[in-house]
Amino acid sequence: MSSVVPIKRRRPVIIIVTLVIAAAVTGVLGMSALGHDLLPAQQMRPVHEFVHLVGMKAMRLKESLVGMFGSYLRKHEEEVHKEHSRIVVTSPKIQDVVLTESFVCQIRSQRHIEVRALEGGYLQKIWIREGQSVKEGDAMFKILPVLYEAKLAAEKAEADVARMKWQFADTLAQKQVISPNEVELAKAERQKAQAKADLAQRELNFTNVNAPFGGIVDRLLQREGSLIKEGDILTTLADNSVMWVYFNVPERYYLDYMATRARHEKEDRIELVLANGQTFPQAGTIGAIEADFNNENGNIKFRADFPNPDALLRHGQTGTIKVRRPMKDAVLIPQRATFDILDKQYAWVLDQDDVAHQTLITIQNVLEDVFVIKSGLTVKDRFVLEGVRQVEEGAKVEYDFMDPAEALKNQKFHAE
The missing domain is CATH 2.40.30.170 (Efflux pump adaptor protein, beta barrel domain)
Structure with missing residues (x-):
């Protein structure tokens, strides 16, 4: 380790005098170089010799300092280069992992439907709110049923008349006043009237819109009093x-x-x-x-x-x-130990004589900064982890070995 010579403190007066003398000498020499001698020729000669002597000593001091610092810098660069070119080798690690x-x-909801109006008319009542949870069969909307109620009443009256005609015809047939065929005809008329009454009842039921299953009501697309047509969307149910x-x-x-x-x-x-x-x-x-x-x-x-x-x-x-x-038993290596050539992945693998060989590997899965190897490497192989770019095919490698478990810790570098 080189020692450092302390610089002695000098008094300000001595420093000032030295600077004045140096300035004076420099001025005299400068004027002499311009062809204006301030002193007689016989006095200028010793001055030039003195300055030449000082310049030679300054050059020697400069060369000595440059040599000292140059040697230090070269030594430091060699140490840095040696540290940079350090090659680290490790082996694959067998470990259980979770592939993701x-x-x-x-x-999406398993059931998501549009609730539509089955009949046209004025929307009389909305029984639900947006975002409300409903159960199967709950009333949701009611369309003004005046026309359908009147139609149902008329159809029921027709069905009652047909039923009474059929009963009267059956009584007459039992007394052999009319033929059995007329009784069957009256029965058919009654069934037809009853079917019309049932149809009117179903049409009236269509004015009440109920939830087909339990779910959550979406935005209401119609408001009470709106005139809607058959098939208009009222809301959605999920x-x-x-x-x-x-x-x-x-x-x-x-x-x-x-x-x-x-x-x-x-x-x-x-x-x-x-x-x-x-x-x-x-x-x-x-x-x-x-x-x-x-x-x-x-x-x-x-x-x-x-x-x-x-x-x-x-x-x-x-x-x-x-x-x-x-x-289970996945073969793991750090990603930074590999390199690409075209679309294939390689690693430097050392043989028993520590000679490097470029080896093709097949990657099964990719984890964070780690490859799961399908083929190309075994747990007994040794591969280059650090210094991948410094290795050449067939070259013998001097290296430091790193434990595989340590090599897999804190991997934050991807493949080169």
Whole structure:
């Protein structure tokens, strides 16, 4: 370690005098260089010799200082380069992991319908509120029934007349006043009149719109007193007890899933991450797979079913499906130990003589900063972790070995 010579303190007067003398000498030499000698020639010669001597000593001092600092800098650069070129080698680690696949999804109610008017007329009464929960059979709307009530009364009267004619004809037939055929004719007339009365009753019932199932009422599209036509939408009704969550998966995932469907259905945990980043507390199950692929993007739609006991999920929400599947004895390596050539992934693997060889590896899954290896590496192999760019094919490598467990800690660097 080099020592530092302390600089002695000098009195201000000495410093000022030294500066004045140096300025005077410099002025004299400067004027002499311009051809104006301030002193006689015999006196200027010693001055020039003195200045030359001082300049030579200054040059030697400069060369000495430059040599000292240059040596220090070269030594420091060599240490930095040596530290930078340090190569670290490790081995794959066998570990149980959880593989996660993420898919954007759309959330739908298992039943979501438009409630429409079955008959036209004035909307007399609205029994519900927007956002209200209703049960099956609850009254929702009532259309002004005056015309239908009058029609029903008339049809019932006709049915009563036909019934009395049939009874009178039956009495006459028993007394053999009329033939049995006339009795059958009267009976048919009665049945026809009764059918018209039943039809009028059903038309009157259509003016009362009831909930076909339990659910949540959406926005009301009509107001009391509105004149509506047959088929007009009054509101929508959603059954949110179970939510159907649709997400698209690529063909590769579909084929892998179908090849081991029983294991997937047993082991996979399906989670729903909502728009605020929180995970929905209920786990889902695969409820259906659509029949056709989308030819435009090559995907097929899966449906996951989620119980919704607290009615947190609503029709039309979006989120992210995360399919988590445990994998035992996975072969793991850090991503930064690999490099790409075209569309293939490689790693530098050392043989028993510490000679590096470029080795093709197949990646099964990607975790955060870690690759799950399908083929190309075994737990006994050694590969270059740090200094990947400094290794050449067939070159013998001097390295430091890092424990695989330590190499997988705090991975925040991706492949080079």
